[in-house]
Amino acid sequence: MNRSRSIEKEIHILAPVEAVWHALTDAEELTRWFPLEARVTPGEGGTVWMSWKNEYQFQTPIAAWKPNAHLRLIYMEPTSAAKPGEPGIPFEVPYRVALDYHLEGRVGETVLRLVHSGFSSDASWDSQYEATVAGWEFQLAGLKLYLERHRGTPRRCIVCRAMRPTLTREEAWGRLWGDGGLAARAHRPPGEVGVRYAITTAAGDHLEGIVENWSPPVNYCATVTTLNDAWMRVHLDELQLFGVRDTNLWISTFALPEQQVYDLQGRFDGLFARLFGGRA
Numbered sequence: 001m002n003r004s005r006s007i008e009k010e011i012h013i014l015a016p017v018e019a020v021w022h023a024l025t026d027a028e029e030l031t032r033w034f035p036l037e038a039r040v041t042p043g044e045g046g047t048v049w050m051s052w053k054n055e056y057q058f059q060t061p062i063a064a065w066k067p068n069a070h071l072r073l074i075y076m077e078p079t080s081a082a083k084p085g086e087p088g089i090p091f092e093v094p095y096r097v098a099l100d101y102h103l104e105g106r107v108g109e110t111v112l113r114l115v116h117s118g119f120s121s122d123a124s125w126d127s128q129y130e131a132t133v134a135g136w137e138f139q140l141a142g143l144k145l146y147l148e149r150h151r152g153t154p155r156r157c158i159v160c161r162a163m164r165p166t167l168t169r170e171e172a173w174g175r176l177w178g179d180g181g182l183a184a185r186a187h188r189p190p191g192e193v194g195v196r197y198a199i200t201t202a203a204g205d206h207l208e209g210i211v212e213n214w215s216p217p218v219n220y221c222a223t224v225t226t227l228n229d230a231w232m233r234v235h236l237d238e239l240q241l242f243g244v245r246d247t248n249l250w251i252s253t254f255a256l257p258e259q260q261v262y263d264l265q266g267r268f269d270g271l272f273a274r275l276f277g278g279r280a
Helices: 017-025 123-149 169-176 258-276
Strands: 004-013 037-041 047-051 057-066 070-076 097-106 109-120 155-163 185-188 196-200 206-215 219-224 230-239 244-254
Touching: 004 123, 017 070, 017 097, 017 109, 017 123, 057 097, 109 123, 123 206, 123 219, 123 230, 123 244, 155 258, 169 230, 169 244, 169 258, 244 258
Parallel strands: none
Antiparallel strands: 004 109, 037 047, 047 057, 057 070, 070 097, 097 109, 155 244, 185 196, 196 206, 206 219, 219 230, 230 244
């Protein structure tokens, strides 16, 4: 029998509950840790629109709005799969897919509990579920970093993406972390979580910080102290429901000069083009 499953995460953030609520519900604040673009019509019955400037765009109705306590967004309602060539979700959604944020203010901190529910237990949803678990680990850690170290500072992102219709994850991971990629010179190669790494990319950029996740050949997250405490992720997705197999690099920067970020984007674009044949 097909059942639903959920993702539950809890983090402690050294920030007032009002600041955490604001980060979840204000359009400008959302773009400082989560999407690249956002619009919010606040209140129950309103909407949150988010975009990553690609096919990932969501218009989510607000089902619960209790300031500083509870926010509920509806990502998908139960529906049949859209037919080829017709608009809509290209796979069946058997359950309501919802996202709940529960907030509790404590002395000196806020406890944020996330529940993302409604994922089908059918095997065809496994890759989507696993990718969403890993995605929330990165995003929530990014929210914590933003509020604790960069609160109120606009974010500039370096984003690279390459489709890999034939490369396996292992092959793409090997290219990305090989001599021609991110670790052309591995002074202290990434590996153990919580340990400092230091690498120089094939484009000549020195990256150093603390490893937060090292899960070859799927996921890597780390701070980048050499870029003013930026937040970096490399992830290789294989999303069966959407038919997507891609390699992604994401660096959230704060208070870096615009030209520096622009130049970094150009060098990482060039690196991805050499490794994978172009930018998606």
